[in-house]
Each structure stands twice: as structure tokens, then as C-alpha cells.
Amino acid sequence: MTVKVGVIGAGICGRSVALMLRHIAAVSHTRMRISLFDGQGVGPHALMNCPSAVAAGMLAPYSEASVSHKWLIEAGSRALALWPSWVEQLDRPSLLSQSGTAVVAHPQDKRELHDFSDRLMQVEEGDMSCLAPLPQSLTSQFAGRFNDALFLHEEAHVNVPDLLTIMADRISDAANIDSHCMAVQSIDQELAVVTLGNGERITFDYLIDCRGLGAKSDHPDLRGVRGEVLTVHAPEVNYEHMIRLMHPRYCLYLVPRPDNVYVLGATMLESEDKGPVTVRSALELLSALYSIDKGFSEACVLSMRAECRPAFPDNQPRIATFGRTITINGLYRHGILLSPLAAQVASRTLLHAIDERAVWHKESRIPL
Ligand SMILES: Cc1cc2nc3c(=O)[nH]c(=O)nc-3n(C[C@H](O)[C@H](O)[C@H](O)COP(=O)(O)OP(=O)(O)OC[C@H]3O[C@@H](n4cnc5c(N)ncnc54)[C@H](O)[C@@H]3O)c2cc1C
Known part of the structure; x- marks a missing residue:
């Protein structure tokens, strides 16, 4: 049958x-x-x-410790472990980049980075094997700006x-x-x-x-939780790792895509409005982008999109x-x-x- x-x-x-x-x-x-x-x-x-269709494509359960419960790290790390065989099954392993996430904060926001590290320690019950030394390429790219970055080596991203x-x-x-x-x-x-x-x-x-x-x-x-993302093309900037910027008011991330394209996200607003990205959000996202690397000043904005995430209470x-x-x-x-x-x-x-x-x-x- x-x-x-x-x-x-x-x-x-x-x-x-x-x-x-x-x-x-x-x-x-x-x-x-x-x-x-x-x-x-x-x-x-x-x-x-x-x-x-607008998601940035982060496969980042540990970085989410700042905004999520312990269950996400547990379920998210099991989901992350499925991804290599999942993209094999789809016959397109190149969709997945297992290059990790650098978590950074500006010197004046150092407290946010410490709070994140404490929270990670708490949810991981002291096991910090998710952290590794910052790759050499990032150490030189961050020199003079982000001296205390953390590196979550298991995290990955996918080209959505x-x-x-x-x-x-x-x-x-x-x-x-x-x-x-x-x-x-x-x-x-x-x-x-x-x-x-x-x-x-x-x-x-x-x-x-x-x-x-x-x-x-x-x-x-x-309910829907509004999120806004920008996609930019920045020929002068070369990052292969995801970057998460800790800030007292928002938590932003940068996800690389092929050919110097980057997705920058995302706002989190308790609203089901799917209307275009607002000036306030665009300014916040773009100034965060510029503060990560001044090389983004010549980047072209390819798109600005807003969507609502489906969420239970x-x-x-x-x-x-x-x-x-x-x-x-x-x-x-x-x-x-x-x-x-x-x-x-x-x-x-x-x-x-x-x-x-x-x-x-x-x-x-x-x-x-
Ligand atoms: C800005 C933003 C960034 C994000 N970034 C990430 C990220 O980096 N990593 C991550 O893991 N998640 C991310 N997310 C979250 C992720 O996008 C959502 O959790 C996910 O898309 C939900 O998928 P879904 O298939 O359940 O729902 P949806 O994507 O909403 O898909 C539902 C589908 O159902 C169809 N549909 C609805 N009603 C009907 C109907 N009556 N009949 C037939 N079809 C119907 C719709 O057309 C739609 O195609 C992000 C979300 C946003 C908004």
C-alpha cells in the first residue's frame, strides 16, 4: 500500500x-x-x-546563549551535528561553511562580552570546549579594535x-x-x-x-517577531568567519556569503509588521557594520528585507x-x-x- x-x-x-x-x-x-x-x-x-527566504543562515547555537535558553544549546548542537550529512544528502556539501564565529565587543562595551562569557559558562556548566583561540587571520584583522574576541569554533553558516x-x-x-x-x-x-x-x-x-x-x-x-536584515557587497573586506557584535542595546551578526557579500542582521521587534525596513533600523545596522570594519564604508547595499519569525510565548x-x-x-x-x-x-x-x-x-x- x-x-x-x-x-x-x-x-x-x-x-x-x-x-x-x-x-x-x-x-x-x-x-x-x-x-x-x-x-x-x-x-x-x-x-x-x-x-x-530572508534568514542569514547562522547555525550558531552557542552564540545564541545571550538571547536563548539552555535547551537551544542542547538541541541546537545536535542539529548542528546533522548538517554535514544533511548537505551531503542534498548532494551539495559546499552549501555549508564550518568556519566558526568570532564574538566581539567595542572597548566601551567590554562588559557585554564578559556577560556573554559568564552566561555561556553557566549554560554549559563550566565546559567551555566550544571556545578555541582566535584564528590568526582574525587576530590581524581585529588588531587595535577587538582585542578580547571569543571564538566559537564549532559554529557554521549555510548559504540560504x-x-x-x-x-x-x-x-x-x-x-x-x-x-x-x-x-x-x-x-x-x-x-x-x-x-x-x-x-x-x-x-x-x-x-x-x-x-x-x-x-x-x-x-x-x-506570534510574529519582526526581524530586519541588510545584504551588502563589500569588495574591500574579506571575512570567512561569522562575527557577532555584543552591544548593550542589540546583538548583531555578520554572515559571509560567497563573492564578498555579507548579510547583516537582525533586529528583533515585537511586531507583526512586514513593511519595509525603517530608517532607525537601517541606521543602527549600518553604523554597527561600519564599526566592525571601516572597509565597509564603500560597500553597496544590495537589499534590505524584513520578515516575521514564527514564535510561541x-x-x-x-x-x-x-x-x-x-x-x-x-x-x-x-x-x-x-x-x-x-x-x-x-x-x-x-x-x-x-x-x-x-x-x-x-x-x-x-x-x-
Ligand atoms: C531576519 C531573520 C533572520 C533570521 N536568521 C536566521 C538564522 O540566521 N538562522 C536560523 O536558524 N534562523 C534564522 N531565522 C529564523 C528562520 O528564518 C525561521 O525560524 C524559519 O524560517 C521558520 O521556517 P518555517 O518553514 O517554519 O516557516 P516559514 O519560513 O514561514 O515558511 C512557511 C511557509 O508556509 C507557507 N504557507 C503559509 N500559509 C500557507 C497556507 N495556508 N497554504 C500553503 N502554504 C502556506 C508560506 O508561504 C511559507 O512558504 C531568521 C528569521 C528572520 C526573520
Whole structure:
């Protein structure tokens, strides 16, 4: 028997789920037909307006210690460990750069760096093996500016636009995945039925709901947290490592992309406004950029984008089962980092349910 699975939403989460599910089903010889729906399309040229499309691509659980709970370091480091095999599986290892993060502060903000180091020590319970000496290249680049930098050697970053495109290619190549450029109007979680915008109803054996903020009507406590990012081209600056700037009012990062392109982010505002980047945010981001390296003064701004991260009140992701549906949502600041882990957990849960012919009679949460 072929199991029919509907995946709703083709951001990073839905794409990862479709591809991971296909892989796990093949390994376990489960016959499966996966249908992936997104109102914005899935193909390599779909113009995506969703947080997945603007994300900087940091895979940085330790740097996030300043703004996140201990669970993120724990789950995030497991997710980080999956990335090398995940990009191998996508047949594009070059998407991943495992070059680490330098955490810096200006001399007047030294206190922030100490606080970060204390917080890391606390959440890591004294084990500071995530830190290593600053690479020689950075020591000379930072000379006279950032003398006390910390270096998180295990952290990595991924080129998100290329990742989404490669995933779209793999999805279109997969014989058992159909993608549909269609918004889903509603989902019946108990019966695994989706109703499309034109009123058509399609019944599946199981659903995986990855709609992010598009699922707000089913999650009253889901909210959007606005984030703004700038992308610049700076031929005079050469950094291969991520840089995180500690500051009393904001925590900013710089993520390198190929050909001297850098993504600078991100603001964090309790707002669901997806309107253009404000002058205040642009000024803050650009002055931080200039303060990291004066070589950025001649950089060209390629884009300024704003999106809203899907978040629950505790800012932790939620994977839950109910009826014939698995929902994954609330990936907040960490959806790119956590995507292979969330997809693996959801795919294994689904395979287990298929084996047991299970239906979940009450809602339960699955830890990452
Ligand atoms: C500025 C910024 C920077 C970020 N940087 C990073 C980073 O460096 N590292 C990191 O790990 N995370 C980062 N994030 C967070 C990350 O982007 C999110 O956690 C992640 O994108 C959430 O992915 P998702 O697939 O769950 O949701 P989304 O990206 O919102 O995708 C949901 C998809 O569902 C579709 N959809 C919605 N409703 C429907 C419907 N009714 N029918 C069909 N389809 C529907 C949408 O079109 C969309 O394509 C950043 C976020 C922002 C805003």
C-alpha cells in the first residue's frame, strides 16, 4: 500500500520534511507519495516572502546563549551535528561553511562580552570546549579594535538562497514528491483533509503542517517577531568567519556569503509588521557594520528585507501530534539551524505511526 502524506508549507521546514521523509521512507522500504503545498510555489524561481527566504543562515547555537535558553544549546548542537550529512544528502556539501564565529565587543562595551562569557559558562556548566583561540587571520584583522574576541569554533553558516534552490531542485527531481503552487485554506487535523482555496478537498493518510505564521488560526498563541536584515557587497573586506557584535542595546551578526557579500542582521521587534525596513533600523545596522570594519564604508547595499519569525510565548519550537497530523511551528530565531533535526523527529514519528497504523487521539508534544 502507498501511504499518502500531505506537507503544507514549503519554507525551510516543509522542504526539509519532504526530503527527509522521502529519504527515511526509502531506507525503511515504505511506499509513500508526498504532496507539498505552498501558496507561493516551491520551484527554484518561486519568489518567497517568508522568514526562510530572508534568514542569514547562522547555525550558531552557542552564540545564541545571550538571547536563548539552555535547551537551544542542547538541541541546537545536535542539529548542528546533522548538517554535514544533511548537505551531503542534498548532494551539495559546499552549501555549508564550518568556519566558526568570532564574538566581539567595542572597548566601551567590554562588559557585554564578559556577560556573554559568564552566561555561556553557566549554560554549559563550566565546559567551555566550544571556545578555541582566535584564528590568526582574525587576530590581524581585529588588531587595535577587538582585542578580547571569543571564538566559537564549532559554529557554521549555510548559504540560504542556494539551500532553498537546491532543495527545490531535489524536490522536483523526486519521483514520489509532487509540489503544488496552491494555498491551503484549512486543515482537518483529525481526518488529514486539506481544503484548497478553490474549495477542493483532498484526503491524505497523514499531514505534516509547516505553515509557520500561516497556521495562526490553529495556534492562537503563535506570534510574529519582526526581524530586519541588510545584504551588502563589500569588495574591500574579506571575512570567512561569522562575527557577532555584543552591544548593550542589540546583538548583531555578520554572515559571509560567497563573492564578498555579507548579510547583516537582525533586529528583533515585537511586531507583526512586514513593511519595509525603517530608517532607525537601517541606521543602527549600518553604523554597527561600519564599526566592525571601516572597509565597509564603500560597500553597496544590495537589499534590505524584513520578515516575521514564527514564535510561541516561550520562544521554543513545538512539534505536536493530533489525529492524523504532525505540526511543526514556532522555530523563531533558529528555524534554519533546527530544520534537519525537526524534520528528522517528525519523519521518524510519522514512520512509526504508519507501522503501528496509529491515530493520535489527544494532542501530545514531541521533544526535539
Ligand atoms: C531576519 C531573520 C533572520 C533570521 N536568521 C536566521 C538564522 O540566521 N538562522 C536560523 O536558524 N534562523 C534564522 N531565522 C529564523 C528562520 O528564518 C525561521 O525560524 C524559519 O524560517 C521558520 O521556517 P518555517 O518553514 O517554519 O516557516 P516559514 O519560513 O514561514 O515558511 C512557511 C511557509 O508556509 C507557507 N504557507 C503559509 N500559509 C500557507 C497556507 N495556508 N497554504 C500553503 N502554504 C502556506 C508560506 O508561504 C511559507 O512558504 C531568521 C528569521 C528572520 C526573520
